[in-house]
Structures are given as structure tokens and as C-alpha cells.
Amino acid sequence: xxxxxxxxxxxxxxxxxxxxxxxxxxxxxxxxxxxxxxxxxxxxxxxxxxxxxxxxxxxxxxxxxxxxxxxxxxxxxxxxxxxxxxxxxxxxxxxxxxxxxxxxxxxxxxxxxxxxxxxxxxxxxxxxxxxxxxxxxxxxxxxxxxxxxxxxxxxxxxxxxxxxxxxxxxxxxxxxxxxxxxxxxxxxxxxxxxxxxxxxxxxxxxxxxxxxxxxxxxxxxxxxxxxxxxxxxxxxxxxxxxxxxxxxxxxxxxxxxxxxxxxxxxxxxxxxxxxxxxxxxxxxxxxxxxxxxxxxxxxxxxxxxxxxxxxxxxxxxxxxxxxxxxxxxxxxxxxxxxxxxxxxxxxxxxxxxxxxxxxxxxxxxxxxxxxxxxxxxxxxxxxxxxxxxxxxxxxxxxxxxxxxxxxxxxxxxxxxxxxxxxxxxxxxxxxxxxxxxxxxxxxxxxxxxxxxxxxxxxxxxxxxxxxxxxxxxxxxxxxxxxxxxxxxxxxxxxxxxxxxxxxxxxxxxxxxxxxxxxxxxxxxxxxxxxxxxxxxxxxxxxxxxxxxxxx
Amino acid sequence: xxxxxxxxxxxxxxxxxxxxxxxxxxxxxxxxxxxxxxxxxxxxxxxxxxxxxxxxxxxxxxxxxxxxxxxxxxxxxxxxxxxxxxxxxxxxxxxxxxxxxxxxxxxxxxxxxxxxxxxxxxxxxxxxxxxxxxxxxxxxxxxxxxxxxxxxxxxxxxxxxxxxxxxxxxxxxxxxxxxxxxxxxxxxxxxxxxxxxxxxxxxxxxxxxxxxxxxxxxxxx
Numbered sequence: 001x002x003x004x005x006x007x008x009x010x011x012x013x014x015x016x017x018x019x020x021x022x023x024x025x026x027x028x029x030x031x032x033x034x035x036x037x038x039x040x041x042x043x044x045x046x047x048x049x050x051x052x053x054x055x056x057x058x059x060x061x062x063x064x065x066x067x068x069x070x071x072x073x074x075x076x077x078x079x080x081x082x083x084x085x086x087x088x089x090x091x092x093x094x095x096x097x098x099x100x101x102x103x104x105x106x107x108x109x110x111x112x113x114x115x116x117x118x119x120x121x122x123x124x125x126x127x128x129x130x131x132x133x134x135x136x137x138x139x140x141x142x143x144x145x146x147x148x149x150x151x152x153x154x155x156x157x158x159x160x161x162x163x164x165x166x167x168x169x170x171x172x173x174x175x176x177x178x179x180x181x182x183x184x185x186x187x188x189x190x191x192x193x194x195x196x197x198x199x200x201x202x203x204x205x206x207x208x209x210x211x212x213x214x215x216x217x218x219x220x221x222x223x224x225x226x227x228x229x230x231x232x233x234x235x236x237x238x239x240x241x242x243x244x245x246x247x248x249x250x251x252x253x254x255x256x257x258x259x260x261x262x263x264x265x266x267x268x269x270x271x272x273x274x275x276x277x278x279x280x281x282x283x284x285x286x287x288x289x290x291x292x293x294x295x296x297x298x299x300x301x302x303x304x305x306x307x308x309x310x311x312x313x314x315x316x317x318x319x320x321x322x323x324x325x326x327x328x329x330x331x332x333x334x335x336x337x338x339x340x341x342x343x344x345x346x347x348x349x350x351x352x353x354x355x356x357x358x359x360x361x362x363x364x365x366x367x368x369x370x371x372x373x374x375x376x377x378x379x380x381x382x383x384x385x386x387x388x389x390x391x392x393x394x395x396x397x398x399x400x401x402x403x404x405x406x407x408x409x410x411x412x413x414x415x416x417x418x419x420x421x422x423x424x425x426x427x428x429x430x431x432x433x434x435x436x437x438x439x440x441x442x443x444x445x446x447x448x449x450x451x452x453x454x455x456x457x458x459x460x461x462x463x464x465x466x467x468x469x470x471x472x473x474x475x476x477x478x479x480x481x482x483x484x485x486x487x488x489x490x491x492x493x494x495x496x497x498x499x500x501x502x503x504x505x506x507x508x509x510x511x512x513x514x515x516x517x518x519x520x521x522x523x524x525x526x527x528x529x530x531x532x533x534x535x536x537x538x539x540x541x542x543x544x545x546x547x548x549x550x551x
Numbered sequence: 552x553x554x555x556x557x558x559x560x561x562x563x564x565x566x567x568x569x570x571x572x573x574x575x576x577x578x579x580x581x582x583x584x585x586x587x588x589x590x591x592x593x594x595x596x597x598x599x600x601x602x603x604x605x606x607x608x609x610x611x612x613x614x615x616x617x618x619x620x621x622x623x624x625x626x627x628x629x630x631x632x633x634x635x636x637x638x639x640x641x642x643x644x645x646x647x648x649x650x651x652x653x654x655x656x657x658x659x660x661x662x663x664x665x666x667x668x669x670x671x672x673x674x675x676x677x678x679x680x681x682x683x684x685x686x687x688x689x690x691x692x693x694x695x696x697x698x699x700x701x702x703x704x705x706x707x708x709x710x711x712x713x714x715x716x717x718x719x720x721x722x723x724x725x726x727x728x729x730x731x732x733x734x735x736x737x738x739x740x741x742x743x744x745x746x747x748x749x750x751x752x753x754x755x756x757x758x759x760x761x762x763x764x765x766x767x768x769x770x771x772x
Contacts, residue, residue, distance in 0.1 A: 410669070452705050456705060489755040509769060
């Protein structure tokens with residue numbers, strides 16, 4: 001158990017970096033201090049388990065308060081406690097959870113110290129579980145964050161002990177020499193003694209001449225400072241030094257000294273460690289063999305435990321995942337329900353809107369039919385019925401000759417035919433431009449000439465049927481209006497296409513009028529408005545008539 | 552004169568008018584039907600009996616009733632009959648006077664004559680029968696233009712150009728030269744002269760001055 005002395009130094013870092021009372025409002029200070037000490041300085045009053053228990057509950061409380069900093073602190077103490085109890089896996093879980101919280105924390109730069117300490121703890125966990133490569137990697141992360149010299153000395157020292165465990169003494173020596181250099185300005189500190197002691201041990205293994213000097217120097221510093229744990233380590237290393245050099249007298253002497261200190265410390269671990277020294281140095285090969293076998297069994301056991309812990313951890317993880325999946329399922333179910341309800345609401349609303357719109361559309365349609373009907377009926381009344389009545393009156397008065405009667409009748413016949421033509425369904429033909437031409441042509445007389453511009457340039461096949469019908473009807477109405485009122489000599493219709501939009505400019509040089517009562521053209525206007533188009537009329541007496549259609 | 556005539560017309564009064572006309576022409580052998588399908592069957596049967604009709608006078612639009620008609624309109628009937636019995640002469644007799652319709656019936660369905668119902672309808676029908684008998688086509692006077700190349704006067708960019716130059720006071724010779732420089736064809740003096748005459752006619756103008764005045768009023772230039 002060579003690294004026992006180093007663990008205490010880790011607690012030292014904790015003291016330096018974290019104030020246990022920070023951010024802890026509700027719980028009484030004394031209570032916190034008591035449990036803090038139970039973990040950092042284990043004693044008989046309160047057991048480590050009680051400490052862990054306290055911090056586990058405190059963590060739950062802090063989680064509810066969403067006090068991330070306190071949660072990180074709680075987890076760190078749980079990690080240390082679990083490590084000291086030998087629950088390496090639980091310790092690791094606590095460290096990882098704490099590190100995750102730091103990563104997600106918005107002001108994580110302020111928590112560098114905490115992160116460093118957690119990496120150090122993780123390094124120890126990996127060292128303990130003999131996962132040496134990982135341990136070194138984690139120590140390197142921690143070193144990258146270290147600006148504080150004393151911190152980095154401890155970290156380098158811890159890293160070196162991993163190399164010692166691996167038997168890579170050269171690498172260990174290199175690290176320790178670096179640490180020694182860093183600590184050179186305070187050669188009386190316990191930290192320096194620790195580095196020196198480990199360096200001496202490595203040098204003794206490498207057969208370097210400085211080994212003894214360093215070991216003795218470390219011992220004297222520790223003795224002056226009355227550091228019992230340190231002194232134990234120094235005596236043990238000296239015993240091993242002399243044992244390696246076959247100086248049994250000296251070796252035994254230091255071993256006894258170490259044993260004495262272990263007794264004073266009254267610690268089973270120290271006693272076990274001290275007694276194993278005697279086993280190593282025993283002359284009876286059987287006892288040496290016993291010691292070796294005990295060690296290797298312990299190692300096997302540790303590795304098996306690691307494996308077991310790993311499996312246990314995986315099983316626990318699996319269980320957690322299953323529970324989470326169940327929860328997720330439940331959540332999904334709820335979500336589905338919400339979506340279902342939402343979907344029903346949306347479809348009900350759309351059905352409602354659909355019917356409302358349909359009703360409105362129907363009403364509009366009926367209105368339109370009514371309008372058309374009343375328009376036609378008015379026309380029949382105004383143009384046909386009046387004339388027929390007039391004719392009847394003439395016949396009654398016997399004022400007419402046959403020929404004249406026939407003329408009148410023909411006029412009436414033509415009028416009815418015109419009304420029928422205006423309202424009959426028009427069949428939009430393939431050659432719409434020809435159809436329009438025929439329409440315009442039917443209004444052309446000797447007195448009234450009709451000219452078009454760019455009518456053949458319109459791509460009629462890109463225009464919808466309803467638009468074409470509307471254009472046909474509107475032009476028909478414009479032309480009828482022209483024929484009735486304008487007395488124009490020339491009419492020009494200019495066409496222009498802009499994608500799907502058709503612009504038509506109607507111009508004549510007829511009488512023109514004041515545009516007040518657009519009776520005859522109201523229909524044209526309505527037709528165009530129905531398709532979201534515009535029609536603008538422009539006229540003054542004797543200035544001709546203009547209409548701009550955009551559809 | 553025609554020996555055997557079929558009248559396809561769904562209005563009795565009109566039918567009677569036609570009958571009286573036929574009688575005045577001393578044609579005694581005539582039959583009357585009220586549906587296009589019946590007309591087709593009658594003609595087919597007569598042909599099988601080797602006593603074919605040699606003239607058909609038919610309306611174009613018929614009132615639809617409960618009977619499903621294979622030939623709902625006169626145009627369709629005429630087209631089929633002309634394909635199957637080219638010797639049969641056919642006169643369309645309709646209230647319809649739209650040039651587009653006249654063209655369809657005359658050019659597509661290939662009727663021999665098109666007579667508009669009207670005050671002079673029967674007299675024109677008489678003329679039509681005579682013309683058809685002589686192997687000629689006949690159209691009522693009010694639709695006599697329908698088969699001609701009938702486009703309204705489309706005003707070309709070329710026309711606008713000429714009028715603009717006229718408005719600037721250029722003489723016909725100057726316009727001709729101008730067009731030659733700009734590679735606008737035709738640029739010959741005679742072509743421009745002809746065009747200006749045509750434009751004057753198109754715009755009911757007595758001279759170039761009035762032509763320009765009208766064109767300006769209409770916003771063309």
C-alpha cells in the first residue's frame with residue numbers, strides 16, 4: 001500500500017480548493033463540518049457511511065433547489081467517501097456525474113479547481129483498479145489545468161507513483177525530478193519531503209547513488225515536522241533500500257522503526273503494510289513465497305472485482321435504461337394523445353370552416369344567378385316587351401302597312417337574337433384569338449373600323465378557360481356599348497401578356513361621355529372583379545372612351 | 552330539280568315554311584323529321600332501298616329531350632352524311648350567324664349552303680337550293696364574309712413606325728430611305744405608299760394628316 005501517504009495529500013488539495021461552507025444555506029454549519037470531516041478525516045465519531053448518507057440526501061435537496069455548485073461539491077465528497085470505503089465504482093460514477101455537471105454549467109471556467117481535484121480523484125480510482133494507462137491520462141488532463149505550483153507538484157508525484165506501480169522507474173524518476181525542481185524553493189515542506197522520498201525510492205530501484213541521501217533528507221524533514229505517516233513511509237523505503245543491497249541489519253532496523261510508527265498510528269492498514277515488510281525480508285523462502293502469493297491473489301481479486309463491478313454497473317445501467325424507456329413510452333403515449341386531440345380539433349374546425357365557406361359560396365352563387373336572371377328579365381322587358389307592345393298598339397290603330405310591320409317584327413327578332421347570343425354559353429375554342437377576331441369583326445361596319453394590336457402575340461393556351469370566357473364577355477359588352485352609344489370611327493384594342501396576366505387597352509375616338517352611370521358596363525366590371533382583375537374606365541365628352549383591363 | 556328532299560327541323564312552324572317553299576318549287580317528294588338521328592336512319596334506309604334523298608335541309612341546334620341522341624347537333628350529322636353519301640346535297644338552315652359557326656359548318660362539316668333564318672330566310676333558302684342544284688355553294692348575304700380571310704386589322708410595329716415617321720413630318724421617300732438604313736423591310740417606296748393607303752382606310756382617315764391625328768388620339772403614337 002505504497003500510495004497511502006499520497007491520498008492524504010489529495011485531501012490537502014481539497015482544503016485548498018474548496019470551501020465546504022460555500023453555498024450551503026439551510027443546514028447548520030456544525031453539522032456540515034462534522035460530516036465533512038467524517039469523509040476527509042475519517043474518525044470514530046461519525047463513520048464514512050454516515051457522511052456519504054448525509055451528502056447523498058443533501059445532493060437530492062440541492063437538486064431540487066437547482067443549486068449546481070452545491071451538487072458538484074456533494075458529489076465530490078460522495079466520491080471521496082466511496083473511494084475510502086473501497087466502493088471504487090460508485091466513486092467513479094459520482095466523479096463522472098460531477099464532471100458532467102461542470103461541463104454543462106454556464107460558468108465552467110470558474111470551476112477549474114474543482115475539475116482538477118475531480119481528475120485527481122479519477123486518477124486515483126484508476127490507479128486503485130490497476131487501470132494505469134487511464135490513470136496517467138487523467139493526471140495529464142489535471143496537469144493541463146494546473147497553474148498552482150503546489151498542486152502540480154502533487155499531481156506529478158501522483159503520476160510518478162503510477163509509473164512506480166507499472167515498474168517504469170525511469171519514467172517515474174523523470175517525473176519526480178521535475179517535481180523536485182518545482183518544489184526547490186521550499187525544501188522544508190512535507191510536500192517536498194514526499195517528492196524526495198519517492199524519488200529516493202525510485203533511485204534506489206535504479207541503483208542511483210543519490211538514493212540514500214534523498215531518502216534520509218525526506219526522513220529528517222518529516223521527523224522535524226512530526227509527520228508520522230510520512231515518517232512511516234521513509235522508514236519503509238529505507239528498509240527496502242538496505243534489503244535490496246543485502247544489508248540485513250540496517251534493513252531490519254528500519255523495518256522495526258516502521259512497525260513502531262504503525263503501532264503508534266494504530267492503523268490496521270499501516271500495520272499490515274509494516275508486517276508485510278518482514279515477510280518480504282524473511283530468510284525462509286516459504287514465507288517469501290507466501291507473501292508473493294498473497295499479493296498476487298490480492299491482485300487477481302482486485303481485477304476480478306473490477307470485472308464484477310463493471311458487470312454490475314452495466315446491469316444497473318441496463319435497468320436504468322429499461323426504466324427510462326418505459327418512462328419514454330409513457331411520455332410518447334401522452335404525446336400521442338395530445339396530438340390525437342389536436343388533430344381532432346383541427347379536423348373538426350376545418351370541417352366547420354369548409355361547410356361555412358360552402359354555405360357562403362352557395363349563397364353567393366344563388367345571388368349571382370338572381371342577378372343574372374333579373375338582368376336578363378330587365379333586358380327582355382326594356383328591349384323586347386316594349387317594342388312588342390308598341391307594335392301591338394300600331395296594329396290596333398291599323399296604322400301600318402304590311403312591309404312596315406315586317407320591318408318592325410324583324411327588329412324585334414334581331415333584338416331577341418342578340419339577347420340570346422349575349423347570354424348563350426360560349427364554347428372556348430382551340431383558336432381563341434380567331435374567336436375573338438370574329439367577335440370584334442362582327443362589330444365592324446363601314447363607319448366603324450376596328451383594329452387590334454398584338455392580339456396574335458398572346459399565348460392563349462396558357463390562359464385559363466374562365467379567364468378567356470370573361471375576356472370574351474367583357475369585350476362583347478364593351479363593343480355592344482360602343483355600337484350603341486359611341487359613334488366611333490375607329491376602335492383599337494391593344495393586348496399585352498405578362499406571364500399569366502393579360503392587359504387589354506380599349507380605345508375609341510367616339511363621343512365619349514361623363515362616367516357617372518356605368519349601367520351597361522357594371523356587368524363587365526363585376527365579371528372582372530370576380531376574377532380579382534381590374535378595369536378602369538376613362539372618358540370625357542368628345543374625347544373618346546378608354547378602358548384598361550388587367551386580368 | 553331535286554327529286555327527294557328531307558327536312559330535319561324540330562320546330563313545326565319553320566318546317567311548314569320550308570314545305571310551302573318546296574311546294575312552290577314543285578317538289579312533292581319530301582319527308583320531315585325532328586331529330587338528327589332519325590334523319591340519319593331515313594337517309595340510310597332510302598339508300599338501301601335505292602331511292603336515295605338528293606337534298607337535306609337541316610337545322611343545327613335541336614332541343615334536347617329524353618332521347619339519347621347519337622348526333623345531338625346538325626354539324627355532326629352533316630359531317631357524317633357528307634363522308635358516307637358525298638352525292639347528297641346539304642343546306643344548313645340556322646338562326647346562328649356567328650362567322651366561327653359558319654366556318655365550322657362549311658369548312659369542317661362540308662355543307663353545301665348555309666342560310667340564316669330571318670325575315671328573308673325563305674327567299675334565301677330558295678336561292679340556296681338553286682345554287683346547290685347547279686353545284687355551287689351558297690351563303691346568306693349577312694354571313695357572306697365569314698369564309699374570307701377575316702382578320703381584324705392587326706396593327707404591326709411596322710405600321711406604328713411609318714405613322715411615327717409621318718408624324719415627324721417625313722415624306723414617303725424619306726421614310727423609304729430611313730427604312731433602308733435601319734434594314735426594315737419592305738422599304739420600297741411603293742410598299743410604303745400602299746401601306747399608308749391601307750392605314751388611312753383602316754382608320755377611316757381622308758388623308759395622312761387625319762390619320763396621324765386619329766392615331767395620336769388613340770394613343771398609338
